Amino acid sequence: MNYHWDWQFFFQEADDGLKYYEWIVSGLGWTTAVSLASLVVALLLGSVLGVMRTTPSRWLVAIGDTYVDVFRNIPLIIQLFxxxxxxxxLVPNSIGIWMKQDLPYIVTAVVGLGLYTAARIAEQVKSGINALPRGQRFAGLALGFTEWQTYRHVRLPMAYRIVLPALTSEAMNIFKNSAVTYAVGILELYFQYKQIIEKTSQVLEITIVVTLAYFTLAFLMNRLLAFVEKRTRVPGLIAGTGGK
Amino acid sequence: MGDFDFGIIADNWRFLAEGLRYTVQVTITAMIGGIVLGTILALMRLSSIKPLQWFAAGYVNFFRSVPLVQVILAVYLILPLLLQFVTGKMIPIGAENSAYFTFTIFEAAYYSEIMRSGIQSVPRGQVGAGYALGFTYGQTMRLVVLPQAFRNMLPVLLTQTIVLFQDVSLVYAIGATDFFGAADKITQRDLRPVEMYTTVAVVYFVICFALSRLVKRLQARIAIIR
Amino acid sequence: MRKSLTVLALCLSTIGLSAPAQAQLSGTLQKIKEAGAITVGHRESSVPFSYLDANQKPIGYAMDLCAKVIDAVKSELKMPNLEVKYQAVTSQNRIPLMQNGTIDMECGSTTNSIARQQQVGFSVAYFITSVRMGVRKDSGVKDIGDLNGKPVVTTTGTTSDALIKQNEKGKAIDVKNLYGKDHADSFLMVESSRAAAFVMDDILIAGLIANSKTPDAFAIVGPSLRDEPYGVMLRKDDAPFKALIDKTLTGLMKSGEAEKLYTKWFMNPIPPRNVNLNFPMSPVLKAAFATPTDKGVE
Structure with a gap:
């Protein structure tokens, strides 16, 4: 193969005065920021929706179900667009202008990625709650808890621990999915990958480096959540030991 | 902006339909290719030969750790370099063809995990029964284990295919004209993002929602038979 | 082996011998001969050089010039039925796609720069552009200085990208950089008031403005940041193919045919909306037609 390998270029200065490896570092920073912020949004909203879908209220269930149907059946890149x-x-003009000119792009990206992922998390939370024996709710109610208190003190603490392995894989997915936010102007790792290819054409080197970077992010996230999982394991449950 | 212009969709429906056809073609190709390749990977993973296990595990973990959109671009740029290395000739592949290949090898990793749990869901005794009947390993797998694994996992395989159908929209990254790519090209030319992106979103929703309902019903039926 | 063939072909062409067909073929010409096909890289929104018409087919001034080059390739290889394939490219992927053999020549709006010559080859220039700013008239932006603190878009991977970065330093103004995937994408950002200005080759901005819903709402303002020559892009160190392209283009320029094509695309209504860009030939371009050159900028 008459490919010209060159690992030095990472330390060359690009036309904005930074070195190429600094582009990668900055991309990593944005990837992490977008992913973690989206994860927070997704966990909060996904939990609320997941709980709504297990309540006795038909309306709350319908809203939760509709949300999940809509956000799971449209591709992420289209949702971001x-x-x-x-x-x-579609909003009043003055708000539209504000959204376009003053709202930082990362907000749009986090909303898009967060709401998309929330639908997936809502599914997990719902199945976690439904996996609990009905008796737990009744026991809570018998103790004089309100419906909400049974969630707060009895069901959710258990449900989260049961679905933690599934949440781990969603958390890892969010890092991968964050690559799509390049399409709405986030200068994250994949954007920098494209940029560096255009500037240097050293496709193989940069592909290797960026792939390793994504590996590392996925691995760190996995380890972090494995640690959480270990600390929160429910003694005596098979489900609590799953996920490795 | 109260001037939602449906005319633009009417004017371009043929081009959009072409794009949708390409999306469906990639989905079906990658589904068939991915399930075949994924089944082979699953069998490797469950075999007793260590190097095969390692290879399959490495393959699956690799593709499950990298963003699809990066793989799409990387394959598009690197595959011709590899072919040139092997054949000594420059062979143009093109964005459209490159996507068929990428989705097949990428989805294989995901289908393989599904097939693996499908195979593991078949009671061990059935393998023994196969051998007792004088079947070889290949016959046992082909005639006894895989059909059941496949049937048990059919809803999950189809759900993954709906995800795949949505993921094809990422060929946007290499400028291939899938359904979303077609809409994007019309947007670029006519500057009507509101109409085009909304239309694509609605069509995707209708198709994927209908398919996922079908899968749900299928799931219920399979559950009853079992 | 390949290199020696190239050198041989180079020697033959410099002493004016027309190479007796097959034996001396190398590089792209050899590849085209073997594949029975040539793949042309084109753009999707480089009006009027290389863009999509109402039926999503690539058309434009550069595409017409390249059609002449393809004719020359056909007769050079004695393959009248040579298959012509088209591949859409963007500013970001055109160079890697050229290098990995996906496209054989790119006919769009690619600036011939010294930096790019490290990676690819260029034909003689068929257009000279100036880098300026496209703005909405109601934005109040008239000069580079007005951009301080404002979002400014440019197309990823273009030379303007580097220019604005340099200018940003020089003038000590602070702009928020945005990136469009392609020129239309960048223009869309200005159109929707997302960006205050689009820094790009003036002719491309003019093409986008002419094709917009409300051409009167936009203007091209500010000084020229730089003049840039456009060339047909080809693989690096491919002397025989470059010679063929240059010979064809130079011939068109000398015969006046290139100027006719210019009039067709820049001074007449063009598809898909039948607008007239009214963009007369600049003196620099006239000079470039009189004495064709493949010199890159910077």
Missing amino acids: LWFFVVPE
């Missing part, structure tokens, strides 16, 4: 290009045109 809807938030970025379409929503600002």
